[in-house]
Amino acid sequence: MLFTSSVFLFGFLPVVLVVYYLSPRSFRNFVLLVASLFFYAWGQLSGLLLLPFSIGVNYLVGRSIDRAHEQGKRAARPLWLGISFNLLLLGTAKYTFFALENANLVLGALGMSEIKIRPFGLLLGISFFTFHAISYLVDIYAKRATAQKNIINYGLYIALFPQLIAGPIIRYRDIADQLTVRHVTVGDLTEGTGIFIIGLAKKLMIANVLGMFADETFSGSARHLSASAAWLAVLCYTGQIYFDFSGYSDMARGLCRLFGFRIVNNFNYPYVSQSVQEFWRRWHISLSNWFRDYLYIPLGGNRLGRFRTTVNLFVVFFLCGLWHGAHWNFVLWGLYQGVFLALERLSAVRAALDALGRFGRHVYLLLVVQLGWVLFRTESLDQAGRYYRAMFGMGEAGTGTPGVSSPTFIAVLCVAAVAATPALHSLHRHWQERMRGGSAGRAVYELLVTTWFAVLFGACVSFVAMGAYNPFIYFRF
Numbered sequence: 001m002l003f004t005s006s007v008f009l010f011g012f013l014p015v016v017l018v019v020y021y022l023s024p025r026s027f028r029n030f031v032l033l034v035a036s037l038f039f040y041a042w043g044q045l046s047g048l049l050l051l052p053f054s055i056g057v058n059y060l061v062g063r064s065i066d067r068a069h070e071q072g073k074r075a076a077r078p079l080w081l082g083i084s085f086n087l088l089l090l091g092t093a094k095y096t097f098f099a100l101e102n103a104n105l106v107l108g109a110l111g112m113s114e115i116k117i118r119p120f121g122l123l124l125g126i127s128f129f130t131f132h133a134i135s136y137l138v139d140i141y142a143k144r145a146t147a148q149k150n151i152i153n154y155g156l157y158i159a160l161f162p163q164l165i166a167g168p169i170i171r172y173r174d175i176a177d178q179l180t181v182r183h184v185t186v187g188d189l190t191e192g193t194g195i196f197i198i199g200l201a202k203k204l205m206i207a208n209v210l211g212m213f214a215d216e217t218f219s220g221s222a223r224h225l226s227a228s229a230a231w232l233a234v235l236c237y238t239g240q241i242y243f244d245f246s247g248y249s250d251m252a253r254g255l256c257r258l259f260g261f262r263i264v265n266n267f268n269y270p271y272v273s274q275s276v277q278e279f280w281r282r283w284h285i286s287l288s289n290w291f292r293d294y295l296y297i298p299l300g301g302n303r304l305g306r307f308r309t310t311v312n313l314f315v316v317f318f319l320c321g322l323w324h325g326a327h328w329n330f331v332l333w334g335l336y337q338g339v340f341l342a343l344e345r346l347s348a349v350r351a352a353l354d355a356l357g358r359f360g361r362h363v364y365l366l367l368v369v370q371l372g373w374v375l376f377r378t379e380s381l382d383q384a385g386r387y388y389r390a391m392f393g394m395g396e397a398g399t400g401t402p403g404v405s406s407p408t409f410i411a412v413l414c415v416a417a418v419a420a421t422p423a424l425h426s427l428h429r430h431w432q433e434r435m436r437g438g439s440a441g442r443a444v445y446e447l448l449v450t451t452w453f454a455v456l457f458g459a460c461v462s463f464v465a466m467g468a469y470n471p472f473i474y475f476r477f
Contacts, residue, residue, distance in 0.1 A: 001042040002472055003251045004203055006464050012039065013255075020259065029156050029179065032259060036161035040124065043165065047123045050089075055155045057085055058133040059148070065140045066147035075141050082137040090130045093123045098326030125165040127323055129158050131290055136172040138294055145173040153179040162255035166248045168266040168286035175261065182260030192257030194449075197457050199250025204463040204470070206419065207244035209412040210236040212469050218377055218387075225390040234370045234391070237377050239416040242271065244473055245284070271420045274361035275353065276340040276368060287323075291316050309345065314338045324376075329384060333375040340368055 001008050016035045023031050041048040061082035068075035096117070104114040136157070139145040148154040157172055157179060217225065217233035249266035256263050270282035280288050296316045302309040314335065321334020343349045353361050374391070378384040418424060431445060464470075 001039055002470070003248065003255075004200065004460075004464060004470055009461070009464065012042075017258065028259075029152050032161075033152055033156045033159060036156065036159040036164060039161040040159065040164060044124045047126075050093075050123060051129070051159060052155070054086075054089060054129065054133065055158050056151070058082060058136065058158070059151050059154045061085070062137055062140050062147040062154070063149070065137060069143065079137055079141045083134055086130045086133050086137075090126055093126050095322075095326045128167050128169060129164065131169050131287075132158055132172070135169070135290060135294060139171065139173050145176055148172075148176070148179070160256070160261070162252040162259075163263065166245070166252070168249055168252065168264055168284075169290050170263050170286070175263065178261050184258070184260040188257050188260065192254045194254070194453055195257065196251050196254025197453050197460070199247040199252075199254060200460045201456050202243040202247030202250065202419070204460050206412055206416050207240045207242075207247060208463070208469050208471070209409065210416060211240040211244070211471060213409065214240050214377070215471070225387075227391055227393045230387060230390040234373060234377075236413075237373055238271075238366075238370050239413070239420070241373065241376075241473070242267070242420060243416065269420065269422050271366065271369070272362070272422070273365050274358060275344055275365060276337065277344055279365060279369060280337070280341070287320070291320055295319065306345070310342045313341050317341070328381055329375050329378060332381070333372055336372050336375060 001012060003009075012035075016031075019035075020028055020031050037048065037051070040051055061078050064078040065075045065082075067073075068078060100115055100117065107114055136145070136154075140147050148157070157170070157175060160170075163170060214233050214236040217229060218237070246267040253263055253265065264286055266284060266286050268282040268285065270279050273279040273282055296312055299312045299315060300308050301312065317334040317338035318331060319334070320337070321330045321332070324330045324334070344353070353364065356364060371388075374387050375384050378387055
């Protein structure tokens with residue numbers, strides 16, 4: 001069930017909100033948990049047994065770690081059992097066929113028969129809920145949190161439907177108190193609704209429009225693609241993946257606010273960055289922080305010298321690429337990021353970037369990111385190679401860029417360029433401050449904002465009603 005579907009917007013969400021607020025406070029977490037499991041089952045009924053099983057195992061392991069602390073015993077054994085369980089679950093569900101495919105290549109080269117197993121689908125959200133579970137166990141072991149004694153509350157932490165499928169990754173210690181006590185004000189409801197509508201508009205009105213051109217171009221033959229069309233498609237995909245992913249994150253934040261939860265902002269205008277390091281401080285912030293705190297720092301971080309720092313970066317971004325998908329393109333994309341992060345730590349490279357000035361550094365960042373997105377978007381290394389050749393004019397005689405003269409496409413591209421910066425947010429803050437002085441001015445401003453959100457939501461509904469192009473790119477991840 002997609003947040004952008006009519007079933008969700010006009011069926012599931014209103015029903016859940018009504019039932020939730022009509023229920024006694026002590027019963028609301030149970031209502032949300034049942035609704036979250038129903039939401040998950042709607043998307044993938046076959047995975048419904050595995051999600052509660054994962055919740056149950058991690059709940060028991062967390063309690064075991066807590067008891068070991070209380071009794072003065074070693075808690076490392078239950079911790080590693082829990083981590084192993086989650087990694088085994090993730091590895092089996094997501095990487096079995098990737099490992100098998102590569103093993104069969106080796107077996108084929110040796111003249112041996114291939115291994116065949118019955119195919120099964122990728123479990124929705126498994127990359128997210130296993131990382132939630134691992135951070136929960138590690139934080140209990142490190143005494144940054146105590147184990148949740150109420151299995152309903154713990155189950156809700158893992159399965160809360162706004163963030164179950166597409167994140168962001170929430171630390172248990174950041175939400176533990178909210179699982180027990182939370183208060184929803186009128187301000188929370190209005191702000192949550194506004195954040196949700198902004199995310200909905202990002203997805204439907206920007207990401208999907210840009211994605212139509214990007215997908216059409218990437219799905220064709222790069223061998224006969226002109227350089228201009230190739231670069232434009234990468235530019236469109238650069239916008240599509242940002243507004244799609246940040247749009248879903250905004251919708252998740254807005255929905256959580258409607259139920260009294262405050263979760264992290266997952267994106268902070270990453271395309272205004274001037275280095276790859278800054279980009280990863282702004283892009284998918286919850287994932288970057290997870291890898292930093294639960295892998296990079298435990299490996300030694302940057303405390304053990306330049307060589308170990310470089311090794312640690314490559315380990316982290318190798319796994320970051322693999323986390324995104326069981327595919328060599330994702331692995332190389334992760335290593336590609338690691339190369340630039342390692343290079344930017346060299347004093348000569350830092351001096352060269354400083355010499356470029358702000359505009360030059362920004363161009364450098366956008367070029368690095370867009371070249372990396374080619375690996376991320378293409379389906380194979382061979383396709384990526386052909387696409388790179390097309391981008392640099394080394395392919396065969398290419399076709400033009402059909403459809404790019406459409407006024408709608410051009411308008412969306414311009415809006416995307418502005419919306420990818422803090423300009424609109426700064427303008428909103430500016431007028432908010434100016435109108436704060438008098439009650440009349442504040443009332444007018446709030447009326448204008450309310451009208452704007454109503455119009456924006458109406459436009460989004462029209463996109464949904466028309467059955468417009470609406471891919472869910474997280475099925476790949």
